[in-house]
Amino acid sequence: MATHADNSTHEHYHPPGLQHQFEDMKQQEESVSIGMWMFLVQEIMFFGGLFTVYLVFRSRYPMAFAAGSNHLDVVMGFVNTLVLIVSSLTMALTVYFAQKGNRNMQVLLIILTMLFGATFLGVKYIEYSDKYNHGLVPVTGWNRHAKAPAGHEESETAKPCWEVEHGHEEEYINPKGEFQWHDCSLAKKAETEGFLTPAEKIGYYNPATGQIDGNKFRDKVRIYFWIYFAMTGLHALHMIVGLILMTWLLIKAWQGTFSAEYYMPVEMSGLYWHFVDIVWIFLFPLLYLLGRHFIAHGG
Amino acid sequence: MADNHSEEQHHDEQHIGIPGYLGVFAILVVGTVVTYIVALRDLDSVLFHGANTLVALLIAFFKMSCVMLFFMHVRWSPRLVWLSAVGSFFWLAIMFAFTMQDYFTRGSGVFGG
Numbered sequence: 001m002a003t004h005a006d007n008s009t010h011e012h013y014h015p016p017g018l019q020h021q022f023e024d025m026k027q028q029e030e031s032v033s034i035g036m037w038m039f040l041v042q043e044i045m046f047f048g049g050l051f052t053v054y055l056v057f058r059s060r061y062p063m064a065f066a067a068g069s070n071h072l073d074v075v076m077g078f079v080n081t082l083v084l085i086v087s088s089l090t091m092a093l094t095v096y097f098a099q100k101g102n103r104n105m106q107v108l109l110i111i112l113t114m115l116f117g118a119t120f121l122g123v124k125y126i127e128y129s130d131k132y133n134h135g136l137v138p139v140t141g142w143n144r145h146a147k148a149p150a151g152h153e154e155s156e157t158a159k160p161c162w163e164v165e166h167g168h169e170e171e172y173i174n175p176k177g178e179f180q181w182h183d184c185s186l187a188k189k190a191e192t193e194g195f196l197t198p199a200e201k202i203g204y205y206n207p208a209t210g211q212i213d214g215n216k217f218r219d220k221v222r223i224y225f226w227i228y229f230a231m232t233g234l235h236a237l238h239m240i241v242g243l244i245l246m247t248w249l250l251i252k253a254w255q256g257t258f259s260a261e262y263y264m265p266v267e268m269s270g271l272y273w274h275f276v277d278i279v280w281i282f283l284f285p286l287l288y289l290l291g292r293h294f295i296a297h298g299g
Numbered sequence: 300m301a302d303n304h305s306e307e308q309h310h311d312e313q314h315i316g317i318p319g320y321l322g323v324f325a326i327l328v329v330g331t332v333v334t335y336i337v338a339l340r341d342l343d344s345v346l347f348h349g350a351n352t353l354v355a356l357l358i359a360f361f362k363m364s365c366v367m368l369f370f371m372h373v374r375w376s377p378r379l380v381w382l383s384a385v386g387s388f389f390w391l392a393i394m395f396a397f398t399m400q401d402y403f404t405r406g407s408g409v410f411g412g
Contacts, residue, residue, distance in 0.1 A: 030377055037380050041387040048391045052398050059399070074335070081331050089324040092370040096314060195348070267372070274370045281362045284331075285355035289338035293351055296339040 017262030029264055036268045040275050047279055050231050054286060057223050060199035063186045064220030066291025068228065070186075071136070073127060077288035080123050081280060087116035088277040095270045098253070098263040106253040106266070113273065114246045117239055124236050131225070135180030138226040144177035179225070181218040186294055188212060228287055235283060238276045245269050313375040323369045330362045 015025050022028035058065045090113045097105035131137060135146025174180065187204050190196045191212065196204070203220055206213035249269050252258065258266055315323070334355055342350035368374045373384055 030379075033376065034379050034383070037383040041383050044387045044391060045394075048394055051391075052394055055395055056398060056402055059402070078331070078335055082328065085324065085327045085331065088327075088366060088370055089320060092314075092320050092323075093317065095372075096317065096320065099314070271371050274366050278363045278366055281366070282356075282359050285334050285338065285359055289334060289355060290352055292338050293341040293343065296341075 015261040016259070017257075017264075025261060032264045032268060033271075036271050040271060043275060047231075047234065050227070050234065051282070051286075054227050054231070057227065058286075058290075060197060061203060061220040061223070062197060062291065063190045063200060063204075063294075064217060065224045066294050067181075067183065067186045067217075068221050068224035069288060069291045070295050071134075072228070072288050073130065074288050074292065076123050076127050077284050080120050081284045083116050083120050083123070084277045084280050087113050087120070088274055090116065091270045091273045094249075094253075095263065095266050098258040098266040099260055101259040103253060103256045103258075106258065107250065110246055110250045110253055114243055114250070117243050117246065121236060121239055121243075124232065131229075135174060135178075136225050138179050138222045138229065140179065141177040143174055143180060146174050146177075146180055179218065179222045181221045182214070184212055184214055184217045186291075187217050189294065231283055231287065235276065235279050238279070242269075242273050242276055245272060313372060315369055319369065323365050326365055327362050330358050330365075334358045 018025055018028060022031065090109045094106055094109040094113060097109060132143075133146060135143035137143050184204075187196075187200070190200070204212050204217045206216065246269065249266060252265060314320075337354050337358070338351065340351075342354060367384060373380060
């Protein structure tokens with residue numbers, strides 16, 4: 001920190017938190033918020049890469065993506081969306097009370113925001129465990145402890161893609177820990193009703209038999225789960241970073257750092273938190289909801 | 300926006316106040332519920348192919364706009380912030396468009412298997 005020898009010759013009042021390189025609080029606030037927005041812009045491009053991957057593969061294999069979406073627990077996704085929206089509200093109110101210099105409300109609302117953020121991660125953990133137990137981790141070798149192959153609960157009505165030897169479910173073993181998927185009913189439905197994409201007409205079929213190939217369909221569902229884990233994983237990582245940020249903010253707010261004149265750290269942490277919320281606003285319909293009508297509507 | 304909190308001296312009121320925040324929150328919750336309900340209806344066969352996707356994305360965009368304008372205070376932010384926010388989506392659109400024009404114009408065999 002430079003000495004304030006220069007400033008001491010000036011008469012004007014220095015608000016708390018004003019860094020010496022800025023003329024006044026307004027200039028500092030604008031610089032700070034534009035810096036934060038530049039960071040958020042690159043975050044948008046960061047997630048944008050994954051959204052592009054999603055766009056490419058979903059436009060090619062919509063049925064495999066619908067199959068994956070239908071396997072996700074929509075109730076958990078829905079609850080998590082609400083949890084994040086509530087946390088965004090408490091975050092916005094934290095900024096509001098920081099601007100008012102109300103220390104107690106800031107502390108209370110930051111703790112609430114952290115609680116909702118932690119709830120989100122807890123629900124995410126339950127979901128990830130479920131995928132792990134069903135052998136849906138798209139990495140060969142990581143599914144050795146899968147308790148049951150995916151699609152067996154909902155496959156009472158659905159036909160398995162190839163001849164599954166019944167009676168083997170109890171002593172189900174997966175020595176190589178491969179990705180598990182046995183339900184091709186959505187590919188069959190799209191075939192019957194004639195809305196397979198050109199890529200699907202090649203990607204799902206065994207060229208030798210001209211039939212839908214369960215292994216090839218499984219590989220496309222596996223792409224979906226790879227994207228699911230990459231996108232929600234990166235999002236969860238952002239939540240963890242957000243919680244660390246909130247811990248720091250909580251300490252600062254506890255110390256009574258923020259006032260009507262100096263609240264930008266709260267505002268900027270809020271921008272980050274809301275950004276993470278916005279990412280989820282898109283992830284929820286894209287990963288959990290799209291393709292659900294194929295099954296919900298008398299599939 | 301118009302508020303009569305006399306304790307606020309330093310800044311103009313650059314937020315919508317607690318009732319406003321609660322209102323935006325209510326809109327977001329309603330948006331989430333509507334997205335969920337609509338996702339279970341088969342709009343593809345009622346309207347046109349891809350209608351489900353379009354509706355889901357429109358609602359998501361609407362919710363995002365609410366969060367950005369009011370929770371993130373873009374509504375009261377300098378022009379440069381507006382430019383950053385809108386510009387980032389413009390670049391995102393370029394990325395999507397140029398990627399898809401590549402994939403849509405490939406022969407299905409190149410990336411089909």
